[in-house]
Amino acid sequence: MPNKVESNKNYPTITKSDEYYKVALELIPAQTQTLAKGTGQNIKGVAPKYLQRGNKVVPNAESIRYSRGGADVVSGAVRVARAYTGRNKVLCCGYHGWHDWYIAVTDRNKGIPQAIQDLTFTFSYNDIQSVIDSIDEDTACVVLEPYVFEEPKDNFLQKLRDVCTKNGTLLVFDEMWSGFRIALGGAQEYFGVNADLACFSKAVANGMPISILTGRKDVMSLLEQEVFFFNTFGGEALSLAAAKATINEMIEKNVPAQLAKQGNKLKIGYNKIAEELGMNYTKCSGFDCRTIVTFDSSAGNPLEMKSLVQQEMIKRGILWGGFHNMSFSHSDSDIEYTLKAYREVLPILKKAVEENNVIGYLRGEPVEPVFRKVSNFNMKPKKK
Numbered sequence: 001m002p003n004k005v006e007s008n009k010n011y012p013t014i015t016k017s018d019e020y021y022k023v024a025l026e027l028i029p030a031q032t033q034t035l036a037k038g039t040g041q042n043i044k045g046v047a048p049k050y051l052q053r054g055n056k057v058v059p060n061a062e063s064i065r066y067s068r069g070g071a072d073v074v075s076g077a078v079r080v081a082r083a084y085t086g087r088n089k090v091l092c093c094g095y096h097g098w099h100d101w102y103i104a105v106t107d108r109n110k111g112i113p114q115a116i117q118d119l120t121f122t123f124s125y126n127d128i129q130s131v132i133d134s135i136d137e138d139t140a141c142v143v144l145e146p147y148v149f150e151e152p153k154d155n156f157l158q159k160l161r162d163v164c165t166k167n168g169t170l171l172v173f174d175e176m177w178s179g180f181r182i183a184l185g186g187a188q189e190y191f192g193v194n195a196d197l198a199c200f201s202k203a204v205a206n207g208m209p210i211s212i213l214t215g216r217k218d219v220m221s222l223l224e225q226e227v228f229f230f231n232t233f234g235g236e237a238l239s240l241a242a243a244k245a246t247i248n249e250m251i252e253k254n255v256p257a258q259l260a261k262q263g264n265k266l267k268i269g270y271n272k273i274a275e276e277l278g279m280n281y282t283k284c285s286g287f288d289c290r291t292i293v294t295f296d297s298s299a300g301n302p303l304e305m306k307s308l309v310q311q312e313m314i315k316r317g318i319l320w321g322g323f324h325n326m327s328f329s330h331s332d333s334d335i336e337y338t339l340k341a342y343r344e345v346l347p348i349l350k351k352a353v354e355e356n357n358v359i360g361y362l363r364g365e366p367v368e369p370v371f372r373k374v375s376n377f378n379m380k381p382k383k384k
C-alpha cells in the first residue's frame with residue numbers, strides 16, 4: 001500500500017519525537033545507526049527524529065548501539081576500546097566473526113596485512129595465567145565468549161575482570177550465544193560479572209538480522225564523534241520491532257528457564273543411554289540451553305564417530321550437528337523423539353567402535369574439523 005501523503009495546514013508538532021530523542025541522548029551515542037539519517041540531518045523543531053525507546057534487560061547497558069551482524073558490533077567494541085584506552089593490542093578467546101582483527105589469529109588469514117596480524121593474540125579459556133602472561137601496557141581489550149561449552153572454573157570470569165581492571169584494559173563479552181539464552185541478561189547476569197562492553201545478536205530478535213553493542217557510557221560516548229560506527233541498515237526498523245517483540249515474549253514466558261529445562265532432559269537422557277550401553281567415550285556436556293556431544297579419541301577418530309551418529313540421526317529425520325542448541329519451540333515430544341533416535345543410533349556406534357571400523361559404516365566422507373579453536377593457538381610470547 002502506498003504511503004498516505006497529505007498537505008498539512010501547519011508544520012507538524014513533534015513532541016513525541018523529542019521525548020524519544022531525550023531518551024536516545026542518554027542511551028544511543030550519536031543517536032543514530034546511519035549517519036546520513038542522523039538527527040543532524042533534520043531541521044530541529046520541525047522534522048521528527050524517528051527514535052525508539054531502549055532495551056532494559058541487559059546489565060550494564062548504560063549505552064546502546066545497533067547494527068546488523070555479530071561481527072559488526074564486536075569490531076565496534078574493539079575499535080571503541082582502542083580509542084578509549086589509546087592502546088592497540090587485543091587478546092581474544094572464542095569466535096568473533098569475519099573481520100580482520102579477529103580472523104588474523106586463525107589459519108584462514110590470507111588477505112590480512114601482517115601489521116593487523118601482529119596486534120591480536122589468543123588466550124586459553126579457564127587459564128587465567130595465559131592472560132596474565134600476555135596482557136601488557138598496550139592491551140586495549142580482552143574479548144571473549146564468556147563460555148562456549150566449558151563452564152568457567154575457579155572464578156575465572158571474575159579473575160579476568162580483576163586482571164583487566166588492574167591493567168586498564170577493557171573487558172568485552174561476546175554474548176552472541178549466551179545473550180538472551182542462559183539468562184535474559186546473558187552471561188553478565190548469570191555469572192554476576194560485569195564487562196565494560198557486551199555484544200549481542202542471534203536470539204535477541206528470533207532470527208531477524210540485528211546486533212547490539214551495549215556498555216559503559218563513558219566508553220560508548222566516543223561513538224558520538226571520535227569513533228565512526230555507522231552503516232546503512234543499522235537502524236532498520238523491522239528487526240528492531242522483532243527484537244522488541246522477542247524480548248517481551250522472552251520476559252513473559254521466561255524463555256531461558258524453558259530452554260534450560262528442555263536442554264537438561266536431552267543432556268541427562270543422552271548421558272543415561274551412553275552409560276547404560278557402557279559407552280564411556282561419549283558424553284553430552286555444557287550449560288543446559290546449549291550442550292555438545294563429544295567423542296573421546298581413546299575409542300577412535302572423533303570426527304568419524306560424530307559422522308556416523310550424524311548419518312544415523314539423519315536417517316531418523318533429525319538434522320544433527322553435534323550439539324543441542326535449544327529453542328523455545330522444542331516440545332516434550334521433540335525431546336522424546338530425539339532420545340528415542342539416540343537409543344537406536346548409539347548401539348550402532350558402539351558396534352562400529354567394537355569392530356574398530358567406524359569408517360566402514362559411513363556412506364560418505366566424514367565431517368571436517370572447524371577452525372573454532374579456543375586454546376593454544378597464536379598465543380603471545382611470554383613477557384621477558
Ligand SMILES: Cc1ncc(COP(=O)(O)O)c(C=O)c1O
Pocket residue numbers: 068069070071072074094095096097098145174175176177201
Ligand atoms: C560468538 C560469535 N561472535 C561473533 C559472531 C559473528 O556474527 P556474524 O556472523 O553475524 O557476523 C558469531 C557468529 O557465529 C559468533 O558465534
